[in-house]
Structure formats: C-alpha cells, structure tokens
Amino acid sequence: MRRPCDLLLTNALIVTMDEQFSIHAPGSIAITGSAILAVGDVAGDFDAVQSVDCRGRVVMPGLVNAHTHAPMTLLRSLADDLRLDVWLMGYMMPVEREFVRPDFVTLGTQLACAEMIRSGTTCFADMYYFEGAVAEATSAAGLRALCSQTVLKFPTPDAASYEDALATARAFIAQWKGHPLIVPSIAPHAPYTCTAEIFRACAELASEFDVPLHTHLAETELEVERARKDHGMPVIPWAKKQRLFDARVLAAHCVHVDEGEIRTLRDAHAGVAHNPTSNLKLGSGIAPVAKMIDLGLDVGIGTDGAASNNDLDMFEETRLAALVAKGVSGDPTAIPARTALAMATRLGARAMHLGDITGSLEPGKRADLIIIDLDQPHTTPRFTRDANAIYSLLVYAAKSTDVVDAMCDGRWLMRERRLLTLDEGELRLRAAEVARRIDAFLIQREQSVLQKLVAIGGAAEQESFEIQVKARLASEASVLGALESEEIAIIRQVHYHQYDTYFFFDDAEQGRLRYREDEFLDAQDLVVSARARLTLTGPSREGAFGSVLLFRSRFFAPATHSPRFYREYFKPAREKEVEKDRRRWLVAYRGVQFYVHLDRLLNPPTGGYFVEVKSRTWSRRDAEDKAAVITQLLQHLGARPGDIIEADYVEL
C-alpha cells in the first residue's frame, strides 16, 4: 500500500553521503513536512502531493559551512594582503566597533544567506555580534545555522564588558533553544582575545544549556608560541585545562596542533572546522587534516568570514581542501574527493554537533538538499565504471553555479536558480550604501596617525604638556653628587634599559610615534620586569622659554602589540632606534616636582652622558613659572649654560 508524502523527487542521481556512501542511480526521495521519509528505489511506495522529475540531475545533501562570520559579507575585500593581527586589530575590529549594529548584522546575514543558498549551502556555523539578529535573518531566509554569540575580553559592538557579553549570550541561548532551524551557542572568540576565566565561564554556560561552544583554536604559530610562553603549554592542553571540552566544542582552524592534541580533540568529541582559503590567505599555515581524519576526528570545512576568503563558496572550499592536503603532503591519495565531500556535508554537520539532523540524505533527517545540473560542458562526460567518479566530478569539476535548486527543512529556498526567500537586488543596493559609509570613515582615519592610534588603542585621546631641558655631561659625577645635596629631596628612583623605536611620517604635521620598551633593572643590573608604551608626540614644540622647551604629547598608551605590528599598521616613512641606560629620580626642588634623567646613550654609538629635567605642566602660565626653577635645578646638577642642547636623541 502506498504511503502519502508531500514531495517526491524522482529519477535523480542521488548522492546520499551517508556512512556507506550509498548512491542511487536513478533514485527517489520522499519528503513530508521538514523530514526525509525514504531514499532509494521508493517512487512506487508513495502517493505524493507533488512530484519533481530530476532526470540528469544530482540530488545531494546541502553543503555545510562549518565556520563563518556571516555578517562580514559587508566587509568583503575591505582590507587584504595583511598579517592576521594588523588585519583583525587594525581594520576589522575598528570598523566593526564603528559600524556593527543590529541592522548591519541583519543586512550582512541576508547577503550571506543569498550567497550561500545560490552556492548550495543549507547549513552554517556562525560566530558574530548581535547573534540574535543573525538568527532572525537566517531563519527568515530559511537556512539552518549554529548561531554563536561572541564573547571577548575587550569591549565589542554589542557588549561593554565580557560580563555583558556573557549575559547577552545567556539570554540569546534561552530565547532560541529548541528552534527548528537555529541552534544557539556561545563563542569565546579565541585564546588570544579571551582569558582563562572567559573560557571557563563560556564552557559552563554551554554545559548548563547543553548547547555547542564555538571558538577559534591554534590558528597561527604566534598564538601557539604565546600560549607556550604565557602558560607553559600549547593551545589545546591549555583549553582543556580551562575545562573547555566539558562543552561540545566546534573549534575553527586547529592549524598548529600535534598528534597528541588531535587525540585530545577527538577524545573530547570536539569538531574541527578546516578553513583552507582563510588559512592560506592570512598565511596561517595548513591544518593537518589528513591526520585528523585518519585519527577519527570530525572535520568539517568552513569558508570563514567573507572578509578573509573573500566569498562563501563551499564548492571552491571543498576542492581546495582536497588539493591542499595533497600539495602539502606530496601524496595525491590524501583527502580523496569522496572524503572532501563528506567533510563538506556529513562530517561538517557532526563537527557542528548537528550530525543527527542534517549532513546526509537519510530517512529521519531533515530535508536539507540541493539539486545540481550536470548537463554542462565542464561536467561532461560522466563515467560509471568507478563509483567514486561522481565524487570527482562534484569536487573537481562542478561549480557552485551548477546548483539549480536548494531546499532546507523541507522548504524550497531556490528553484531553477531563482531565490525564493530573499530579494538580491535590494540587498545589493543596501550593501553599496554601507560600503560608501565605511569607505568615508576609513579614508578620513587613514589621513591621521592619531586617529589610527585611537582606533587600535581602545583608549581616548589624552593630551599632556611637559617642559624639558637637556644638557650634555662629561661624566655622571656632578648629577650623582648634587642629588645627595639638601636642596633636592628624592621621592623615588628607578633604573632601566630603554629601547626606543621612532616612526616618522612624510607629513611632519602628523608628529612622530615612539615605541618604547623599558627593562627595569635591580641593584645588580638584572632585568626584573619590562613594559612597552606608545607615545605620539605633537609635530612641533609648542614654545620655548630660553633653553626650556614646552612639548605637547598627544597620546600615551601601553603598547600591546609588537613593533612589527605598528610598523605594518602605520607604514612610517622612516624609522630610527635609540637605546640608552637611564636612571630616573622623582625629586622635589624649591617646591616643584621634577623628573631627573641621567642617561648614558648606547645607540647611536656616538654615546655620551646626558642629564634631562622634566616636569608635567597644565598651562602656558604654569610652564613659564616652572621654567625659571628648572633652569636653576639644571645648573645645580652641574650643567653649564654652554652644555645645554636643544636636540632630541633622535636628532643627535
């Protein structure tokens, strides 16, 4: 007796991607509501409300994009060919802070959904801000997604603190849990943007709600080096120590992991998202995917965000995953086409912890499928001798543009290449408007070193003025002697080794930027601690009172990145390095506090001893008053008027 069903797809070449890699040629699929009822030679078993003849076409599971940042479609091709930290901290995050609001996220997600449906993706793992807006737009477009609310240690577009982000994630998960298309989750962004405490809190929250946890792990060598230095262990053991794997983890990248770490991930039932384009483009390296698959880890394929890819094309990504594995190992049998396609479907769904509902065409799973037209010159001819030939054709020859129909959860999202749930023309117009605004913002910012500094500093502009006078000395004796005298009261003193890198710009009005590393020395001249700071000094001296100079320092901040980062981000026209041994005293002299610096110049090699006296000042009037006293103090320290120099160390 025939059973009823809503839809019957008949005469198709069905590539199920189930555990047995079953292929039905020709075959049928019966669907009712959102579920697959039967797959195979089943056309005669059903009375369908509607039948679709799929002759000449492949029916396969919709592709699973195991890691992306959907709204970043709006940042596509904004800044490229940069190192990860400069790209992320210098461009992506500042632009995100300025522009990312719920409406931006909605539009970006809609654009991403349009692109994904067109290219055969029906399910994706997302990580972004305002994840509620991502979930809203995705479910309206009809796609399935793991939506992960991001948590970072610094302020984000949707959270002033990590506690706020955690509260947002909690509310988001409570709201969306149980939705037919959306699986909510939490995303501590990465070890280098989170703290141990954040990782632990996120894992606890994920466990409490029994939802997956989505993160980036071991993406770059630098990240692993830092973990070794800071925690004495690589990234995966560190994450394990924070009890991250108490949750069901989806870890993007895992480029720099060894076999032991792969086993740890596998034993913790964690899934990995392999992002070959993003890893190649950012020069991060190539994940040991063949080894992961051999050891039984669930590895999916992801496009990562459109800002680092720069598209969401899973056909391209799957092909690349197969090719890169061969190229890097010198072994053409590594990641065969069939395995690559499994990664892009069933294994990806498992990595996302959605393996029981999607990723293959099997009775009981959701009807998430795509139909591909193989009657194209580039997919002709078709061989049948080897059952694996169809996988070769799909992975190495077919293109995303060959996808003609897409269905998710039993609902058609695209028929004959026409989108049914989104208006592409309108999305293009609105995206163009956003691009115009971001362009204007960046054009203005790039004109100013100060604005660029504020953009990455996360701190506001701060102005301070100081008066300063400096003299060359034959020896340090006069200064050391004077400091013993009764007129000078020493409040505190410190000794350090100072390394300065000055960045100069073509436009002198921009001022100059100094990256300073201080190594604090103890009584035995051993380094006890170190710090790095950035100072942007105004372009010109604000004024002078005799030999006393009034300087304006416009910005002062801890330097959290390497000099290399600042060099690549600010692109200075020229640089100069200065190295010195500095003894610094805070003293009181005639009722005024001054800093006395006794410097021995080590580089430039001309060397020599210098004494420098400085005081913070708040107004021109105050500067004038202090200028008289500072000159007397300098003389007291043994400098004669003829020894005074107006040059700075960088000018010597």
Ligand SMILES: [Zn+2]
């Ligand atoms: Zn990512």
